[in-house]
Amino acid sequence: MQTDTQAVRVWDLPTRLFHWSLVASFATAFLTAESEKLRDVHVLAGYSLAGLIAFRLLWGFVGGAHARFADFLPTPRKVFDYLTSLMNGEPQHYVGHNPAGAVAIFALLGLGLVAAASGWAVYEDMGGHFMEELHEVAANGMMAVVVIHIAGVIVSSWLHRENLVKAMVTGWKNIRNENPAG
Numbered sequence: 001m002q003t004d005t006q007a008v009r010v011w012d013l014p015t016r017l018f019h020w021s022l023v024a025s026f027a028t029a030f031l032t033a034e035s036e037k038l039r040d041v042h043v044l045a046g047y048s049l050a051g052l053i054a055f056r057l058l059w060g061f062v063g064g065a066h067a068r069f070a071d072f073l074p075t076p077r078k079v080f081d082y083l084t085s086l087m088n089g090e091p092q093h094y095v096g097h098n099p100a101g102a103v104a105i106f107a108l109l110g111l112g113l114v115a116a117a118s119g120w121a122v123y124e125d126m127g128g129h130f131m132e133e134l135h136e137v138a139a140n141g142m143m144a145v146v147v148i149h150i151a152g153v154i155v156s157s158w159l160h161r162e163n164l165v166k167a168m169v170t171g172w173k174n175i176r177n178e179n180p181a182g
């Protein structure tokens with residue numbers, strides 16, 4: 001197996017700004033959810049989250065190579081092959097998002113939209129109890145996926161001996177030339 005490394009520009013600046021702003025707006029919305037006093041902050045964080053996701057949906061078509069949805073669309077076959085490779089102890093390596101991570105990313109974007117839209121409806125007194133339940137389920141579902149997402153980032157960084165968090169900060173990855181898949 002070759003072990004030489006190569007620096008690759010993987011995340012463009014808008015993708016990185018999107019990511020860390022999303023983390024901030026989600027954390028703010030989650031932490032202020034129960035407070036009457038901080039309701040305006042909660043609503044503002046919800047609007048920011050919705051705006052960021054709208055931007056990301058657009059950026060998925062016009063952004064940098066690895067930010068495009070076409071680069072990480074997780075078909076069942078790709079997810080299956082990736083999970084099989086993990087179980088066989090020879091994990092396929094992706095420069096951008098791996099297929100399992102991509103499933104979590106699309107779940108986060110989808111749940112974020114549902115959480116923001118239902119939150120807006122609740123704020124506008126629309127949809128009654130159902131809308132309140134939907135808002136809570138979407139927000140809690142998002143938190144569950146975030147936990148899985150962070151665990152996936154840690155495991156993947158360890159498996160491939162690469163610092164994924166640093167890459168999401170600097171935009172660069174040091175790629176080891178091993179078992180490439182995409």
Ligand code: HEM
Nearest residue numbers: 015019022023026096097098101105108146153164165168
């Ligand atoms: C401190 C906690 C977090 C860390 C360390 C972290 C780290 C990362 C990393 C390293 C990636 C790139 C994964 C890869 O290389 O394939 C990523 C992607 C992503 N993360 Fe997080 N994340 C965190 C929290 C969150 C939260 C709270 C959300 C959502 C509310 C989130 C949503 C996303 C999304 C949507 C992407 C895809 C980025 C894109 O392509 O635009 N992350 N995260």
